[in-house]
Amino acid sequence: MHNSQMTTELLPNDLPAEMLQPTVDALGRPLRDLRISLLDQCNFRCPYCMPEAEFHSEYEFLKRQQRLTYDEIIRVAAAAIDLGVSKIRLTGGEPLLDKNIGSLIERIAALPGVQDLALTTNGMLLAGAAEKLAHAGLHRVTVSLDSLDKDVFRSMSGGRGDLDKVLSGIKAAESAGLGPIKINVVVQKGVNDHTLLDLLEYFRGSGNIVRLIEFMDVGNCNGWRMNQVVPSRDLLEKIGQRWPLRPVGKNYAGEVARRYEYVDGAGEIGFISSVTEPFCGDCSRARLSADGMLYTCLFANQGTDLREPLRNGADDDELRDILSSIWLQRADRYSELRTPELAEHHVLKKVEMYRIGG
Numbered sequence: 319m320h321n322s323q324m325t326t327e328l329l330p331n332d333l334p335a336e337m338l339q340p341t342v343d344a345l346g347r348p349l350r351d352l353r354i355s356l357l358d359q360c361n362f363r364c365p366y367c368m369p370e371a372e373f374h375s376e377y378e379f380l381k382r383q384q385r386l387t388y389d390e391i392i393r394v395a396a397a398a399i400d401l402g403v404s405k406i407r408l409t410g411g412e413p414l415l416d417k418n419i420g421s422l423i424e425r426i427a428a429l430p431g432v433q434d435l436a437l438t439t440n441g442m443l444l445a446g447a448a449e450k451l452a453h454a455g456l457h458r459v460t461v462s463l464d465s466l467d468k469d470v471f472r473s474m475s476g477g478r479g480d481l482d483k484v485l486s487g488i489k490a491a492e493s494a495g496l497g498p499i500k501i502n503v504v505v506q507k508g509v510n511d512h513t514l515l516d517l518l519e520y521f522r523g524s525g526n527i528v529r530l531i532e533f534m535d536v537g538n539c540n541g542w543r544m545n546q547v548v549p550s551r552d553l554l555e556k557i558g559q560r561w562p563l564r565p566v567g568k569n570y571a572g573e574v575a576r577r578y579e580y581v582d583g584a585g586e587i588g589f590i591s592s593v594t595e596p597f598c599g600d601c602s603r604a605r606l607s608a609d610g611m612l613y614t615c616l617f618a619n620q621g622t623d624l625r626e627p628l629r630n631g632a633d634d635d636e637l638r639d640i641l642s643s644i645w646l647q648r649a650d651r652y653s654e655l656r657t658p659e660l661a662e663h664h665v666l667k668k669v670e671m672y673r674i675g676g
């Protein structure tokens with residue numbers, strides 16, 4: 319045991335060191351990452367996440383009072399940090415639709431124990447926000463960008479995306495020091511797979527990292543079929559024929575992407591292969607929805623309501639105990655158990671991705 323002076327300085331929320339061993343779940347996986355969805359609304363209608371037919375102009379999204387306040391979000395984040403979380407990702411819907419996000423970022427960045435504070439966005443509002451986000455204390459951004467082909471991009475954003483705005487958003491984030499920027503590309507067979515080499519070409523040598531994501535059966539309404547999935551190993555082969563690649567190790571345990579670098583030094587790309595090479599074994603992620611439901615898997619079919627205890631006087635110890643008991647019982651490994659039949663027939667009613675962020 320260290321001397322008391324040093325331990326107190328290092329430990330968030332002044333807790334004895336023994337309480338800061340990361341809480342591990344029923345499969346021995348520590349809680350390290352918390353994804354916080356700020357709102358369920360989005361300015362895109364990506365068919366694989368929020369198809370227009372379901373989420374049309376009359377659709378009722380969460381009202382302000384149904385969403386957690388910043389104070390409530392900070393309380394959950396602080397409790398999660400006490401249990402081992404060191405990485406926080408802000409997501410949505412589209413988090414940049416929240417005009418006051420800068421003040422929340424400042425407060426999260428100030429929480430002792432936050433080592434990595436990131437944000438996932440579709441990039442449409444990034445150009446005007448990047449400086450403010452960096453100034454508030456954000457460490458880095460991930461931008462979802464499925465194609466550089468204008469028509470393909472447009473259709474994959476539900477007819478609402480403006481490619482030039484997203485590309486200038488990426489430039490602004492680079493200038494604001496929020497890089498290296500991760501570029502997330504959901505790959506769908508016959509939709510955008512024929513445009514991937516152009517996108518990779520564009521980002522080669524930029525220092526930004528393209529991650530190719532296998533199309534997943536998230537939620538219940540994206541019409542997922544196994545025959546729309548392009549296995550990462552096929553992509554790896556196709557890309558390797560154009561630009562030789564070599565594997566590189568993980569940055570940290572629980573990292574979702576399998577990393578490769580171009581042999582010619584033009585940078586790094588990644589593959590997120592939840593369908594063909596599941597990575598539940600070291601999944602350390604919890605997800606908080608905008609209305610305060612905590613989910614322990616992207617494909618969860620139920621969550622735990624934290625808003626109720628937050629608004630009914632639960633103190634920090636009680637909140638921490640609730641979170642701890644959720645994680646200790648966690649045994650999710652949906653992607654390892656997934657079968658095309660299970661997924662295609664939507665046997666399980668799963669939480670929608672837009673409610674918890676990818």
Ligand code: SF4
Binds near residue numbers: 597602603652
């Ligand atoms: S399927 Fe669930 S448990 Fe597995 S990696 Fe994804 S979020 Fe984690």
